[in-house]
Amino acid sequence: MSHFSLTAAVNYFFNYFLMKGVLVTIGLTVAAVVGGLILGMGIALLRMSSNPVLAGAARLYIWFFRGTPLLIQLVVIYSGLPQLGIKFSVITCALVGLILNEAAYLAEIVRSGFMAVSAGQREAAWALSLSPWVTFRRVTLPQAFRLMIPPLGNSINSLLKATSLASVISVEELMRRSDMLMQEHFQILEVYAAATAYYLILTSVWDAVQRRLEKHFGRSSVAKSRKVATAAPVTRASAEARA
Numbered sequence: 001m002s003h004f005s006l007t008a009a010v011n012y013f014f015n016y017f018l019m020k021g022v023l024v025t026i027g028l029t030v031a032a033v034v035g036g037l038i039l040g041m042g043i044a045l046l047r048m049s050s051n052p053v054l055a056g057a058a059r060l061y062i063w064f065f066r067g068t069p070l071l072i073q074l075v076v077i078y079s080g081l082p083q084l085g086i087k088f089s090v091i092t093c094a095l096v097g098l099i100l101n102e103a104a105y106l107a108e109i110v111r112s113g114f115m116a117v118s119a120g121q122r123e124a125a126w127a128l129s130l131s132p133w134v135t136f137r138r139v140t141l142p143q144a145f146r147l148m149i150p151p152l153g154n155s156i157n158s159l160l161k162a163t164s165l166a167s168v169i170s171v172e173e174l175m176r177r178s179d180m181l182m183q184e185h186f187q188i189l190e191v192y193a194a195a196t197a198y199y200l201i202l203t204s205v206w207d208a209v210q211r212r213l214e215k216h217f218g219r220s221s222v223a224k225s226r227k228v229a230t231a232a233p234v235t236r237a238s239a240e241a242r243a
Contacts, residue, residue, distance in 0.1 A: 004189045004190065004193075005187070005190055008187055008190040009189075009190040009191075009193040009194055010194075012181065012187075012190055012191050012193075012194035013194040013197055013198070015181070015194070017177055017180075017181065018174070018177055018178065018181065018194060018195070018198075020172075020177070021172060021173050021174040021175075021176065021177030021178070022174050022198050022202075024171070024172060024173040024174070025160070025163050025164075025173040025174040025175075025198075025202070026202070028094060028095065028098060028163045028166060028171070028173060029156070029159055029160045029163055031095055031098075031099075032095065032098035032099050032102050032159055032163070033102065033156055033159065035095070035098075035099035035102075035103070036098070036099050036101075036102030036103045036105075036106045036159075037103075037106055037110075039099060039100075039103035039106075039107075040102070040103040040104070040105075040106030040107040040109070040110055041106075041107075041110055043058050043061055043062065043103060043104070043107035044058075044106075044107040044108075044110035044111040044114070046058035047059065047062070047107060047108075047111050048111060048114070048115075058107070061104060061107075062104045062107055062108060064104075065100055065101050065103070065104035066104045066105065066108075070097065070098075070101045070162055070165055071165050071168060073097045073100065073101055074093065074094065074097040074098075074165060074166065074168060074169050075168065075169065077093045077096055077097050078090070078093040078097075078169040079169075090169060090170055090171050091171060093169055094163075094166040094169060094171045097166075098159065098162070098163065098166070101162075102155070102159055105155050106152070106155060109148055109151045109152055109155060110144075110148065112147075112148075112151075113144040113145065113147045113148035114140065114144045116144065116147050117139075117140050117143045117144050117147075121139055121140065121143065124139075125138075125139045142217070145217065146214075146217040146218065149210065149213050149214050149217060150210075150214065153206070153207075153210035153213075153214075156206060156210075157203055157206055157207070157210075160199075160202055160203060160206065161199060161203070163175075167179065174195055174198055174199070175195065178191050178192060178194070178195040
């Protein structure tokens with residue numbers, strides 16, 4: 001009867017083949033977050049549009065990609081689209097699937113963040129004669145982003161682990177390479193212990209980054225609020241003097 005070997009687990013942890021899988025996992029996560037944020041921002045703007053057609057299309061997109069498993073989406077893109085004459089590389093299929101799926105979640109996070117900023121903040125900016133762009137950049141966006149950080153951080157954490165589903169379409173990320181090592185050496189516990197350690201390290205690092213972002217933008221928000229509060233009376237006094 002074989003037993004768990006800590007030495008073998010440590011050796012797998014420092015295995016170069018497995019480390020390359022970690023880099024692929026990180027790359028998939030970063031690319032999916034960037035692409036998902038860009039696409040999600042556009043979908044969120046459509047979702048908040050007064051045009052019922054655009055808002056309806058955005059709701060349909062969100063409903064579909066949040067309501068179907070990521071695994072099915074990846075398999076359809078990888079195996080189904082070639083039947084229609086559309087074929088991508090394995091990595092491209094994984095990125096397309098991850099970005100499309102993540103954008104649906106990030107769109108709702110972005111939309112809720114902007115909607116949480118009170119209308120009074122924008123009205124105060126207009127009272128200070130700030131242009132719409134300056135109002136968005138200096139007032140609305142910082143506050144909305146601060147509110148988005150916790151759900152955004154949780155979404156990215158989930159995405160990092162969801163990249164393991166790309167192993168189903170043969171993307172050689174951390175999970176896929178762990179499977180390959182396990183099938184070669186038949187040391188299931190040792191290989192997956194190393195993979196688990198890598199996932200825990202990656203999620204812990206991101207958790208630390210998220211806390212740092214929350215702390216930074218929390219201080220920035222307080223400082224800007226004080227600045228606006230002191231600037232508003234001066235501006236009103238100046239306006240009354242000019243009148």
